[in-house]
Amino acid sequence: MNLIWFRNDLRTDDNHMLAEACRSARRNDRRLLAVYCLDPRQFERDEYGFRRTEKFRARFLLQTLADLREQLAELNIPLLVARDHPGAAIPALVREHGITDLYLQREWTRDERQDLERITRAEGMQGVKLHQYYDQFLLPPDDIPFAVENLPRVFTAFRKACEADWSVRPETPRPQPLPAKSLVGDEQPLPGLAQLGLQEFDPDPRSAFPFAGGERAAQRRIQEYFWETENLARYKHTRNGLIGTEYSSKLSPWLANGSLSARQVYWQVKDFERKVIANEDTYWLVFELLWRDFFQYVSLKHGDRIFHLGGIMETNYEWHRNPEEIRRWIDGESEYDFVNANMCEIAATGWMSNRGRQNVASYFARERQQDWRIGAAYFESLLLDYDVHSNYGNWMYNSGVGNDPRDRRFNIGSQAERYDPDHAFRRLWLDGASRSS
Numbered sequence: 001m002n003l004i005w006f007r008n009d010l011r012t013d014d015n016h017m018l019a020e021a022c023r024s025a026r027r028n029d030r031r032l033l034a035v036y037c038l039d040p041r042q043f044e045r046d047e048y049g050f051r052r053t054e055k056f057r058a059r060f061l062l063q064t065l066a067d068l069r070e071q072l073a074e075l076n077i078p079l080l081v082a083r084d085h086p087g088a089a090i091p092a093l094v095r096e097h098g099i100t101d102l103y104l105q106r107e108w109t110r111d112e113r114q115d116l117e118r119i120t121r122a123e124g125m126q127g128v129k130l131h132q133y134y135d136q137f138l139l140p141p142d143d144i145p146f147a148v149e150n151l152p153r154v155f156t157a158f159r160k161a162c163e164a165d166w167s168v169r170p171e172t173p174r175p176q177p178l179p180a181k182s183l184v185g186d187e188q189p190l191p192g193l194a195q196l197g198l199q200e201f202d203p204d205p206r207s208a209f210p211f212a213g214g215e216r217a218a219q220r221r222i223q224e225y226f227w228e229t230e231n232l233a234r235y236k237h238t239r240n241g242l243i244g245t246e247y248s249s250k251l252s253p254w255l256a257n258g259s260l261s262a263r264q265v266y267w268q269v270k271d272f273e274r275k276v277i278a279n280e281d282t283y284w285l286v287f288e289l290l291w292r293d294f295f296q297y298v299s300l301k302h303g304d305r306i307f308h309l310g311g312i313m314e315t316n317y318e319w320h321r322n323p324e325e326i327r328r329w330i331d332g333e334s335e336y337d338f339v340n341a342n343m344c345e346i347a348a349t350g351w352m353s354n355r356g357r358q359n360v361a362s363y364f365a366r367e368r369q370q371d372w373r374i375g376a377a378y379f380e381s382l383l384l385d386y387d388v389h390s391n392y393g394n395w396m397y398n399s400g401v402g403n404d405p406r407d408r409r410f411n412i413g414s415q416a417e418r419y420d421p422d423h424a425f426r427r428l429w430l431d432g433a434s435r436s437s
């Protein structure tokens with residue numbers, strides 16, 4: 001029997017691993033089972049006291065899994081949701097169901113690596129064949145014009161090398177349903193937030209991200225942002241906005257857990273360029289997807305150095321860990337109302353604009369010289385779109401220990417006046433209704 005281990009690839013369309021697992025099941029007349037591990041460690045507190053996954057992303061994930069289960073059911077593939085860490089859950093399934101082949105997306109960051117090491121060392125795993133695929137990139141390692149160890153240090157060099165000669169692979173079609181006999185397994189109902197030790201909550205009506213999880217919700221968002229409003233045609237000119245659903249694509253939470261692929265977005269942009277308009281705004285969305293790839297390559301090249309205080313540059317700045325400074329940043333009590341408004345937004349919703357993220361990170365790391373990894377861990381806890389590569393890559397970048405050759409820090413006063421000239425954003429978060437609990 002084949003087992004598919006879903007992680008950050010929670011979709012049925014354009015999923016290479018799923019397509020291959022189905023092809024092999026059909027060819028060899030095998031049954032197919034899928035599993036996702038709701039690892040209790042992901043809901044525990046980290047070394048700084050933040051829960052590694054807070055309620056916002058947890059709810060989004062549960063919605064995504066519910067949708068994935070329905071989509072897979074149409075293919076006659078049962079999705080088990082194990083409430084255990086993969087090192088225990090996967091070998092147990094292998095033993096119980098006589099699994100011969102394990103299909104998974106290839107991941108390389110610390111936790112994911114350790115999980116796979118535990119699995120492969122476990123009893124009964126020795127004869128199991130692993131099939132691993134890089135499916136999270138727009139341009140996977142085979143399609144870039146240099147070896148990963150030669151990744152350029154700065155983004156512009158990376159982008160220009162890619163753009164000089166690139167072709168994005170076509171989407172992988174959703175597999176045809178398997179014969180009904182593939183249905184095996186015991187699909188327990190998904191837990192609620194309370195069962196994960198998290199608080200139930202009502203969404204904050206001010207949120208710029210009022211959307212649900214799941215691949216169908218991702219497609220609805222594309223439909224709306226690209227085709228109905230044609231906001232894509234204005235993307236570059238509006239992407240630095242701060243309020244509401246329309247200023248940027250808001251695709252990051254779906255991209256982060258893989259309920260949407262970068263390729264799917266790319267091909268929708270190309271379709272839009274053919275049918276509606278091709279301009280610098282449409283180009284810019286693809287440009288941003290290359291940033292996402294770039295940070296994935298940074299972590300692929302530099303490994304665990306992305307978690308080091310000196311970052312990939314091994315820079316020796318003076319860093320502090322002042323509990324009162326950290327608390328004031330988190331609670332929105334800094335000397336800048338612009339920083340405070342953004343920090344109130346993330347605490348109430350799990351969302352913050354890119355402009356906001358750059359400013360609050362620069363303030364925390366460069367102006368207050370607090371250990372940037374604490375800021376990154378706070379973002380990891382709260383962000384709906386947390387992604388290890390983009391989060392740690394951007395934090396390093398904004399803290400002066402990453403890929404930015406300039407020693408930059410934001411002038412927060414002038415940023416606030418430029419991007420929130422009428423104070424509407426600050427009023428929304430600082431004068432508005434009280435935060436949701």
Ligand SMILES: Cc1cc2nc3c(=O)[nH]c(=O)nc-3n(C[C@H](O)[C@H](O)[C@H](O)COP(=O)(O)OP(=O)(O)OC[C@H]3O[C@@H](n4cnc5c(N)ncnc54)[C@H](O)[C@@H]3O)c2cc1C
Nearest residue numbers: 248249250251252288292354357358385386387390391394
């Ligand atoms: C300190 C800090 C932490 C961040 N942490 C994360 C994170 O954990 N997860 C995450 O997805 N993004 C992160 N970002 C990048 C960026 O802020 C978000 O991707 C973006 O705000 C998401 O909104 P959007 O989908 O509307 O983006 P759009 O502007 O519509 O961009 C389209 C897509 O391009 C990608 N993208 C855009 N900007 C970046 C960028 N700077 N780096 C990498 N990819 C980018 C995202 O996948 C995004 O969905 C972080 C940025 C900073 C400064």
